[in-house]
Amino acid sequence: MFGGKPEIEKFREDAKRELKRKGYTSIVRSDLVGYVSIAAPVTDWNDDVRFTLSLAGTRATMNLDSTSDQVKALLDSADRATQAIGGRIGRDR
Numbered sequence: 001m002f003g004g005k006p007e008i009e010k011f012r013e014d015a016k017r018e019l020k021r022k023g024y025t026s027i028v029r030s031d032l033v034g035y036v037s038i039a040a041p042v043t044d045w046n047d048d049v050r051f052t053l054s055l056a057g058t059r060a061t062m063n064l065d066s067t068s069d070q071v072k073a074l075l076d077s078a079d080r081a082t083q084a085i086g087g088r089i090g091r092d093r
Helices: 008-022 069-084
Strands: 025-028 035-043 049-058
Touching: 008 025, 035 069, 049 069
Parallel strands: none
Antiparallel strands: 025 035, 035 049
């Protein structure tokens, strides 16, 4: 954040890099609220993102590690939804 306003382009670029690297993106609020969320894309037959699935919680209830049960369940659900709309799965994770 710069001057109290989010740097939108930096946020987007960081999210794109994380998505490419991990297959999902995450948000962790740094204030006392403790909000966290993770999201994974649902893609169609052209590999275009059509939807996203997300989970939200707190730092106390959500493990953002790629090996956590929450992340695995999110990615598995996104794969099933992708298949259901004719998309291809098999992203490297």
